[in-house]
Amino acid sequence: MKICILKETTQNEKRVALVPDVAKKLINDGFEVFIESGAGKQSDFSDEDYTGVGVTAAEADKIIPNADIIFSVKMPNIDSIKKMKAEACLIGLLNPYDNHEQLKALSENNVNAFSMELVPRSPRAQSMDVLSSQSNLAGYKAIVDSSSMFNRAMPMMMTAAGTIAPAKIFIMGVGVAGLQAIATAKRMGAVVSATDVRRAAGEQCESLGASFIMVEEEQDSEDSGGYAKEMSEDYQKRQSELISDHLKSQDIVICTALIPGRPAPTLLTAEMVSSMKKGSVIIDMAIERGGNCALTEENKTINVGGVNIVGDTNLISGLAPDASNLYSRNLYSFLSLFVDLKSDEKLNWKDEIVEAMSVVRDKKISENFNK
Numbered sequence: 330m331k332i333c334i335l336k337e338t339t340q341n342e343k344r345v346a347l348v349p350d351v352a353k354k355l356i357n358d359g360f361e362v363f364i365e366s367g368a369g370k371q372s373d374f375s376d377e378d379y380t381g382v383g384v385t386a387a388e389a390d391k392i393i394p395n396a397d398i399i400f401s402v403k404m405p406n407i408d409s410i411k412k413m414k415a416e417a418c419l420i421g422l423l424n425p426y427d428n429h430e431q432l433k434a435l436s437e438n439n440v441n442a443f444s445m446e447l448v449p450r451s452p453r454a455q456s457m458d459v460l461s462s463q464s465n466l467a468g469y470k471a472i473v474d475s476s477s478m479f480n481r482a483m484p485m486m487m488t489a490a491g492t493i494a495p496a497k498i499f500i501m502g503v504g505v506a507g508l509q510a511i512a513t514a515k516r517m518g519a520v521v522s523a524t525d526v527r528r529a530a531g532e533q534c535e536s537l538g539a540s541f542i543m544v545e546e547e548q549d550s551e552d553s554g555g556y557a558k559e560m561s562e563d564y565q566k567r568q569s570e571l572i573s574d575h576l577k578s579q580d581i582v583i584c585t586a587l588i589p590g591r592p593a594p595t596l597l598t599a600e601m602v603s604s605m606k607k608g609s610v611i612i613d614m615a616i617e618r619g620g621n622c623a624l625t626e627e628n629k630t631i632n633v634g635g636v637n638i639v640g641d642t643n644l645i646s647g648l649a650p651d652a653s654n655l656y657s658r659n660l661y662s663f664l665s666l667f668v669d670l671k672s673d674e675k676l677n678w679k680d681e682i683v684e685a686m687s688v689v690r691d692k693k694i695s696e697n698f699n700k
Contacts, residue, residue, distance in 0.1 A: 330670060331361045333396030336368035336389070339403040341628065341642065343371035343649035344656060346400035346421065351657035353382040359670045361385075363392040372649040398668070400660055402653075404428045415439040418667075418676075420660060422446050422459065425688045425698040426590050432698060435689045442689040443667075445659065449685045456662035457682070461505045462655040467645045468509030468585070471612045472498070474647070475581045476517060478610045478637055484518020495520050499579040500539070501572075501596050501621060502586030503530035506614060510583045511537045519581075524572060526564070542575060544568045569598070577604050584613045584621035597622040599633075607635030616640040 332355060334347045345368050347355075352362045362384045366376055376386040385392070393399065393412040401421035410431060413419065416439060423444040425432060435442050445459040455461075476483055479496060486493040498514045500507045500523040507523060511534060514521045521539040525531075531541040544567045576582065576597075582605075587593055593615035602611070602624055613625040624633055625640040632638075645652045667683055668675060677683060678690075688695045 343646035464506040468506035472513040593618040
């Protein structure tokens with residue numbers, strides 16, 4: 330069975346879907362592995378790193394049409410999809426909520442597709458949970474980037490000339506990225522606070538040494554998968570009032586609040602930003618779904634009234650080697666579940682995890698994304 334690793338075409342995407350060490354494991358398992366020449370360059374992996382472990386490097390036209398399984402980080406462009414053979418399987422972070430044209434092309438070309446961001450939350454799927462592995466790194470990177478933009482010290486500094494107060498960092502949204510941002514900020518000596526609609530997030534924050542701010546609400550604030558739900562207008566109004574005063578004293582704000590399949594909720598208004606201190610920094614990690622800050626601009630860093638607002642849609646690419654390494658392991662875990670080379674059928678279509686991740690099969694787009 331032949332596996333092809335694509336070169337990414339999405340703007341600012343530096344990750345590669347498979348690193349040499351994991352490619353070697355697949356070859357030892359009995360797969361033939363091919364990579365599009367130069368695919369690993371921006372993650373600091375040369376073609377020679379791959380060929381040295383038995384991978385064949387070649388141009389896309391020579392390897393895509395023969396591949397049984399295609400690995401990508403983001404959804405490939407339509408030209409690449411048209412090169413894929415019928416009944417091939419594409420596996421990647423396909424963003425099926427937005428990429429309707431590509432889903433249609435996959436269906437028309439009879440290419441089966443699995444979206445890694447749809448891995449269900451279950452103990453069996455933990456090793457495949459790409460959102461957790463990538464968000465963990467992204468939360469760390471958000472703090473590192475914001476601290477380099479913030480032109481003051483992060484920890485308390487005590488000198489004979491006087492004391493410098495520690496930076497105050499506010500995390501909005503306490504998922505995997507938010508928790509890692511809290512942990513990293515605390516290690517750097519900042520005073521950290523956080524907010525989330527989920528009550529359970531409070532204990533997690535406090536266990537890491539952050540104070541927790543939330544609106545008391547009787548309605549259930551998370552879905553069956555543990556993700557935050559969209560809250561009522563009344564809740565959003567009360568939440569806005571609660572955090573408005575808090576923002577005035579904050580130096581760095583990290584926005585991570587996302588709702589699967591929906592636009593990101595607006596948590597920071599222009600008025601709130603105008604109340605923040607000059608020199609403060611906002612990192613809007615939710616910009617790919619519209620952003621949590623009303624002023625964020627996609628893939629731009631802007632200054633509004635002295636406040637720096639960062640809208641990097643692919644923050645994780647700043648850690649491309651590590652992110653690629655973890656992503657590769659997630660793919661390997663999924664492939665180990667989905668493919669059994671010793672079985673007559675080879676492909677395990679009936680597993681509940683496989684079914685949950687399927688977005689196109691036998692020319693049919695999943696009803697959740699067929700718009």
